[in-house]
Amino acid sequence: MPAPLAPGLPRSSSRQSLFEPDAGDRMSIVDRWVPTGRESISDSQESPRPARAPRRASSYSSVTTGQHINHPMAAIHHPPNPSILNVFDDSPTLVSSLADFVVKAQKEAVDKKGRFTIALSGGSLPKTLGGLIGHEGVKWDKWHVFYVDERVVPLDHPDSNHLACQAALFSKVAIPPAQIHTINVELLEDPDELADEYEKQLIQEFASRDSARFPVFDLILLGMGPDGHTASLFPGHELLQEADRWVASIDDSPKPPPKRITLTYPVINHAARVAFVATGEGKQDVLKDVLDHPELALPASRVKPNFPGQLYWFVDSAAAVKVTYPRTPFKL
Numbered sequence: 001m002p003a004p005l006a007p008g009l010p011r012s013s014s015r016q017s018l019f020e021p022d023a024g025d026r027m028s029i030v031d032r033w034v035p036t037g038r039e040s041i042s043d044s045q046e047s048p049r050p051a052r053a054p055r056r057a058s059s060y061s062s063v064t065t066g067q068h069i070n071h072p073m074a075a076i077h078h079p080p081n082p083s084i085l086n087v088f089d090d091s092p093t094l095v096s097s098l099a100d101f102v103v104k105a106q107k108e109a110v111d112k113k114g115r116f117t118i119a120l121s122g123g124s125l126p127k128t129l130g131g132l133i134g135h136e137g138v139k140w141d142k143w144h145v146f147y148v149d150e151r152v153v154p155l156d157h158p159d160s161n162h163l164a165c166q167a168a169l170f171s172k173v174a175i176p177p178a179q180i181h182t183i184n185v186e187l188l189e190d191p192d193e194l195a196d197e198y199e200k201q202l203i204q205e206f207a208s209r210d211s212a213r214f215p216v217f218d219l220i221l222l223g224m225g226p227d228g229h230t231a232s233l234f235p236g237h238e239l240l241q242e243a244d245r246w247v248a249s250i251d252d253s254p255k256p257p258p259k260r261i262t263l264t265y266p267v268i269n270h271a272a273r274v275a276f277v278a279t280g281e282g283k284q285d286v287l288k289d290v291l292d293h294p295e296l297a298l299p300a301s302r303v304k305p306n307f308p309g310q311l312y313w314f315v316d317s318a319a320a321v322k323v324t325y326p327r328t329p330f331k332l
């Protein structure tokens with residue numbers, strides 16, 4: 001069955017489908033949308049989904065963003081790089097190594113384009129970012145922060161991922177508040193609108209700069225739940241198939257709260273670097289499933305950054321105890 005037209009992708013546009021998209025595929029079908037110039041309002045009204053935020057850049061461009069080539073041919077000719085598994089004996093070593101890693105990514109991005117784009121998760125992740133506080137290499141004024149996912153709650157609600165990052169990190173460093181992209185709390189009653197508005201914030205940051213079909217974050221930091229979910233992408237959920245939107249809403253999250261918005265796989269898998277952080281005994285079984293049994297296709301296993309993007313794992317020995325996937329000694 002042909003894939004449904006994405007909202008905002010008119011039926012008259014030439015869609016150069018090379019293969020059917022699947023969650024985690026290196027390239028989505030919309031990567032190769034080329035406008036014909038014949039698009040009309042009535043075409044877009046035929047879209048099977050309600051009208052949403054305007055789609056991003058109107059044409060594909062082989063733009064380089066940092067070292068990452070946002071070009072479909074890169075995806076076709078190169079399989080994803082194998083994941084790098086770094087296992088740390090203790091939490092302080094993990095925290096300081098993670099900070100060094102983030103600062104290195106920041107330095108490379110700032111040297112190339114004068115800014116650093118990063119997406120942060122909630123859950124247990126924010127507390128692992130303490131090594132950045134007082135780190136001499138950090139240039140907070142260059143950071144442009146988005147959230148990998150956010151719960152549809154006020155920003156001062158205990159469930160807010162922003163609040164968790166604010167408490168663990170941002171309240172303690174000199175980052176310009178305007179460069180931290182939070183959800184628009186005026187739209188809490190309408191999660192779809194909220195997701196669209198957040199997508200617009202991403203469009204402003206990325207599409208106006210590089211015209212790429214999907215944003216290329218310099219770094220995305222992910223967590224992983226004991227069920228293998230990452231971001232707000234849960235096992236068996238239809239959002240695992242989302243191949244068009246940059247940001248989607250979910251109203252039936254199995255983990256409370258039920259209403260959330262999340263970056264989608266096309267965005268996560270277009271990042272230049274993605275790093276999972278997973279610690280503690282509670283992650284032992286799922287880490288084994290994700291790293292040693294990718295055929296289970298748990299949400300975390302579907303994170304496979306497009307070549308030349310790179311996926312890293314920062315885990316402690318408690319979480320890694322059952323894993324046979326080869327470890328790599330940490331080096332910057």
Ligand SMILES: O=C1O[C@H](COP(=O)(O)O)[C@@H](O)[C@H](O)[C@H]1O
Pocket residue numbers: 121122123124125148149150161222223224225226229230231232255
């Ligand atoms: O609900 C969420 O869970 C994941 C994993 O959380 P963790 O506490 O098990 O690390 C998190 O990455 C995500 O941002 C959050 O919304």
